[in-house]
Amino acid sequence: MNEDEFLDKARKQLDNKSDQLDAATLSRLNQARQAALAQLKPQQSRLKSRWIPVSGLAAAVLLTSVFLFKSEEIINASDPGVDEIEILAARDNLELYEQLDFYLWLIEEDSSAG
Amino acid sequence: MQHDWVIGKQPGKECTLDKSRELDQFLSKVERRAFKIAEIAVGNREEALDIVQDSMFGLVQKYANRPAEEWTPLFYRILQSRIRDWYRKNKVRSRWMSWLGLRKNDDGDEMEDALESLPDPHGRDPSQSVANEHSMEDLELAIRTLPGRQQQAFLLRTWEGLSVADTATAMKCSQGSVKTHYSRAVHTLREALEEHWT
Numbered sequence: 001m002n003e004d005e006f007l008d009k010a011r012k013q014l015d016n017k018s019d020q021l022d023a024a025t026l027s028r029l030n031q032a033r034q035a036a037l038a039q040l041k042p043q044q045s046r047l048k049s050r051w052i053p054v055s056g057l058a059a060a061v062l063l064t065s066v067f068l069f070k071s072e073e074i075i076n077a078s079d080p081g082v083d084e085i086e087i088l089a090a091r092d093n094l095e096l097y098e099q100l101d102f103y104l105w106l107i108e109e110d111s112s113a114g
Numbered sequence: 115m116q117h118d119w120v121i122g123k124q125p126g127k128e129c130t131l132d133k134s135r136e137l138d139q140f141l142s143k144v145e146r147r148a149f150k151i152a153e154i155a156v157g158n159r160e161e162a163l164d165i166v167q168d169s170m171f172g173l174v175q176k177y178a179n180r181p182a183e184e185w186t187p188l189f190y191r192i193l194q195s196r197i198r199d200w201y202r203k204n205k206v207r208s209r210w211m212s213w214l215g216l217r218k219n220d221d222g223d224e225m226e227d228a229l230e231s232l233p234d235p236h237g238r239d240p241s242q243s244v245a246n247e248h249s250m251e252d253l254e255l256a257i258r259t260l261p262g263r264q265q266q267a268f269l270l271r272t273w274e275g276l277s278v279a280d281t282a283t284a285m286k287c288s289q290g291s292v293k294t295h296y297s298r299a300v301h302t303l304r305e306a307l308e309e310h311w312t
Contacts, residue, residue, distance in 0.1 A: 001311065006304055007272050009311060013253045014273045018146040028163050029145045033138065036170035040134050040178065 137178055140185050141170055144274075148193055151269050154258050155197045165200060169193040187276060190284035194266055201262070256306045260299050263287075267295035268303070 145166060152162035172192040257265055270281045282289045
């Protein structure tokens with residue numbers, strides 16, 4: 001048996017040994033491989049998972065600040081501002097203000113006729 | 115949809131999902147041989163599995179972004195490094211056990227350091243192994259009796275099919291050393307096995 005034949009036989013024997021690994025060992029190798037590959041994470045999801053709690057908290061703080069600021073502004077608003085809100089809230093009054101020119105003209109006509 | 119992937123400990127270095135699949139295929143291809151190489155080296159299934167897992171982690175962590183053709187020598191370099199670590203750890207353990215008087219052989223003498231003389235953890239020599247085991251087991255047992263560097267050179271060159279240059283990379287030594295270790299390994303194994311194989 002020359003060296004090449006010897007090495008070829010050795011290679012085949014080693015291949016046979018690795019092909020005959022038991023299921024438990026193969027399973028462990030598979031688990032090891034998956035665990036190693038799990039180190040590779042999608043950038044997007046890593047960023048998302050890291051930033052969701054931070055951005056959520058920041059948004060909550062911002063909304064609370066705006067709400068408190070606006071509440072104070074509304075409470076402290078001057079009368080015309082409150083009047084404007086009442087006008088806007090009352091649909092009939094709104095129509096009256098929309099046609100105010102017409103009513104003023106009617107009043108003028110009545111006065112001049114009288 | 116294709117995502118961008120990053121390596122956990124190397125921010126900024128990206129590899130694609132295809133890279134992940136490529137790594138999966140590569141590791142699937144080498145894991146059995148790597149396990150057998152580690153098992154032959156340390157003589158223990160559990161330790162061998164740990165060594166292979168550490169090597170897989172090392173490759174993915176450090177070299178996932180390197181070209182795929184570089185993975186084989188790099189992976190075996192990590193594997194051989196883990197095997198050497200295992201021997202160093204055992205050497206320290208042996209020294210302490212010996213110092214504490216807990217590790218003696220049958221004659222009451224201190225046991226020889228496994229790292230230096232290597233590697234059969236069961237204390238067999240090639241002729242004894244060959245005489246006692248079936249042909250299928252002969253080679254593995256004979257390889258276990260080789261000094262560690264010869265064992266590495268033989269398995270990486272003959273079984274894994276690495277070039278002399280890649281084997282030198284994996285073994286962290288010169289190509290000349292690889293040739294010497296390999297030549298001695300083949301010579302020893304042929305002497306031990308050829309008679310039984312013909």
